[in-house]
Amino acid sequence: TQVMGLALGGALIFLAVALMVTAARLVVSEELEHDYPEPEHPEEQQAIEQVVAESGDRLTRKRLLKTAAGLAGGAVGAALVVPAASLGPVVSSAPLYDTPWRRGLRLVDDKGRPWRALDIEPKNFYTAYPEGADRDLIGSPLVVIRLDPAELHLPADRAGWAPQGILAYSKVCTHAACAIALFRTPKFEPTQPRPALVCPCHYSTFDPSRAGEVIAGPAGRALPQLPLYVDPAGVLRAAGNFSGPVGPSWSGVRSGKAT
Template sequence: MTDVHDTHSDPHGGELAVAEPIPDPGLPDHQWRPTDVDPAKEKRAERQVAALFGLSAVSTVAFLVAYFTLDIGDNWHVIGGFGASTMALGLFLGLALLFIGVGIIHWARKLMADHEIVELRHPAKSSDEDREVAVQALNDGIAESGIGRRPLIRNSLLGAVGLLGLPAVVLLRDLGPLPGRKLYHTIWGSGTPNAPMRIVRDGIWTPILASDLEIGDLVNCQPDALHNPERYDIDPTEVEGVNLQIHKSKASLILLRMNPGDIKPGKDANGDSRANWTVNGIVAYSKICTHVGCPISLNERTTHHLLCPCHQSTFDLADSGKVVFGPAGRPLPQLPITVDDEGYLVAQSDFDEPVGPSFWERDYYER
């Protein structure tokens, strides 16, 4: 062995000195904290931690009060021009989280065990013995934290953290009202025998003659009521702004013409044949994928398959819109169509099932 004081030759000339090994510094003597040796200070620290958790709970309650009492449109403002509602909600929710964080830090610094430990590195997968030691160390840590013998801290922490779930619950209210049965109906059902709902081209709003479509043609469509509400005795304000976007999102339609002999008519919700739902090989389906609601229009002409670009769900438009590939769990809803006295394509009725993504209350029947 080479002595640590030996020297080695430098390839470029001269000598290189070998450094002295670093001595093991060891661990310094443990310094006891005032709360470790003085029961009175320990008790005071415990009350301080509980008080911080209590302040967090108070801040959460203040958040809830501000949410229900301050309107977004309040005319009075606070510093910086921020609205009272926005400032109050942000302030109290921030304080609720801050007090919990400060309380946990204070608990760790003043009351939890602070002995330094040294452990050797080990492979990524621990042995069974090491796992047992780790579980024991975890149990020891729980015991040393004092959570079992400090009910004041434990209960105040549980109360503060538990109350923090309430802001998340009340904020769900801002997502808007529950849809109820709105997903089961679209504006396609607003047509009448005297004015059946015409199918028009999306964007240009022109009606479609069945005779104008050739085999292989695919057309993106919307109901005529979105452009001519008076024709169907619909209040124009019902198809403006947000309402217009809602109607379009539910009523978006795809027309495809194929050889009539390729169509396999399925059954509707009542078990009746869909043979009269098409016009000379023209079929109509919802444009909204039944997986997560992406708009679809990628047509494979030779197979009559419609592909969703989001997750590759594939539907067979010649066979009642059934899923032939991908994560979608339900066929595309089909719209029954016919022609009016002028030869324009119209809807016979609304969809007989909800459009859009699947949801747990949605009924499904084999077709």
């Protein structure tokens, strides 16, 4: 969408230039010179010119054109700032890497009750938050699901991230930061597609069994995964931070590890 906006802006600029060139070549311009008669009262005219000169600066045609051109240029510059700002954070992208998740934090529901491993049933979709943290932070909400451990194809360095087949991913889509709100589960195996997390805004689709990789839609990168472990009381806890930055794929925010 950012590229489309820049392309549209560039097209409008080139169209304006083309119209200006066309007007300069097609519109006939003539210069006429008129002989003005000699002033009948030169003394009075000199007095008037002196009064005008002493009265201060005048708003000449040249100055008016310069002012109008400056205002037009400022408007064009302001119009360019909007799509440029949409490409990502202007000063720093560090906030996208900072989340409240730390090892040992319990996963809780919207009422603050801890999620236990036994609560997470197959073919269901759950939302979790870090206990005691601000739930409105972009890095707080999780989607939690359970798959058959035999169906998981996680990278070797994430072998222990899904105890009992329970997986947790950021609930924020990596395309435009909408909430992942759909969980697709096959009803007639093996003819239907495998389980997937789906964003309802632009239908980016992620494969939870393969580390949240994108399998359809406009998202530019996989969903960040949160490592989990089950404590002796059977409660789900974070084993660390996300595998990557949460939120949309701003320009330059494609990889890296959350802090």
